[in-house]
Amino acid sequence: MRIKVAQAKRVRPVWGRNPLTDAAKHLQKVRRQAHLEERQRANFQRELCGNEFAALTVMNGAGGAPLPLAICRRPLSIVMTKAGSRSLFEALVDSSFTENQWLQIAINLCRAVEEMQNKGMVHNDLKNDNVTLDDDLKVHLIDFGLATLENETCGYGEGSAKDWIAPEIMGCGASTFASDIYSVGQILQEIYYEMPVTSDKFESIIQGTRYEDPDDRLNIQEVLQMMEMLI
Structure with missing residues (x-):
């Protein structure tokens, strides 16, 4: 007569994943920080681009400044006249x-x-x-x-x-x-x-x-x- 031995089930977290190791937690933190910094850079670039377009509009060519023509969203840039060689x-x-x-x-x-x-x-x-x-x-x-x-x-x-x-x-x-x-x-x-x-x-x-x-x-x-x- 064979006796079946019940195997203990592995305890997993609620979400069905193994607990993160310290290295994985560190990598996750680094990725989040990099994503945050990238968003901050993007916002800063948008702010600079908008500010420059507004400033060039006020200048209207004074001081030899280029004339703003349009703002391109992708890639983020200003279309303007050429100023100087x-x-x-x-x-x-x-x-x-x-x-x-x-x-x-x-x-x-x-x-x-x-x-x-x-x-x-x-x-x-x-x-x-x-x-x-x-x-x-x-x-x-x-x-x-x-x-x-x-x-x-x-x-x-x-x-x-x-x-x-x-x-x-x-x-x-x-x-x-x-x-x-x-x-x-x-x-x-x-x-x-x-x-x-x-x-x-x-x-x-x-x-x-x-x-x-x-x-x-x-x-x-x-x-x-x-x-x-x-x-």
């Missing part, structure tokens, strides 16, 4: 201009910034990559993703230190025209270093834009007037 960064690397040509570029930069400020806009990210040139040395300001109206905040936080960004907006302080003047001074300094013949007056203009206190900085009209006197 090469960046100032590329021109600085090439460094084939004469002293008078560099001075003209510096003056055209100041004029472009003056036009932008006349529209009430603060760029908040003026640097050599965000300035382009035509073959006739006309300057165009581009990349308005962080632009604001004066006395608004652009979202820079602690630990975002960059040479061209004014110190008062690094901790989410209000953006002003003086904030962009600080950035203009950085660009003028880069131009100054590439000039075959330098000028003490040019250097003093740069110094007047780089004071830590925004109230002590030259305004764009003063910078432009002083630059034009160097021609």
